Amino acid sequence: MDFSDADLDALLAATGDTCTLGSVTVACVVHAADLEQLQISGQPVSVISKALSVTVKTGALALLKPGATVVIKTVSYTVNQPLRTHNGQLTRFLAFPV
Numbered sequence: 054m055d056f057s058d059a060d061l062d063a064l065l066a067a068t069g070d071t072c073t074l075g076s077v078t079v080a081c082v083v084h085a086a087d088l089e090q091l092q093i094s095g096q097p098v099s100v101i102s103k104a105l106s107v108t109v110k111t112g113a114l115a116l117l118k119p120g121a122t123v124v125i126k127t128v129s130y131t132v133n134q135p136l137r138t139h140n141g142q143l144t145r146f147l148a149f150p151v
Contacts, residue, residue: 055140061110072107073124074114082108083125086147105130105148111137123148 056064065080072081084106105125109117117123121132130148137144 056142058110061142065108065110070125072109072114074116074121077114077116079109079113081125102149104133104150106145107148108138108143108145111142111144117144117146122151 062080065082068080068082070081070083071078072083073079086104086106107123107125114123117132117135119132119134123130123132125148129151131151133147133149135144135146
């Protein structure tokens, strides 16, 4: 389903979260995620890292690339590989604490 630019802006703004890259701040959707690593030695799965899954409007952050530093909720994060969603209107990336 495709949304108009105005609809996307309104939906993202409704979350109340923002993402800043350089001097540009945009509305975003943020989900907390635990990254897990399977222990090969038969030990239980353990949490190896905390990250955020962040979704922004595609093109809203022109400088978004792997290794960039973004600020979300006053905390700095490093961007993993940004990936566009199936329709290309939104871009999602994992953000790891700096």
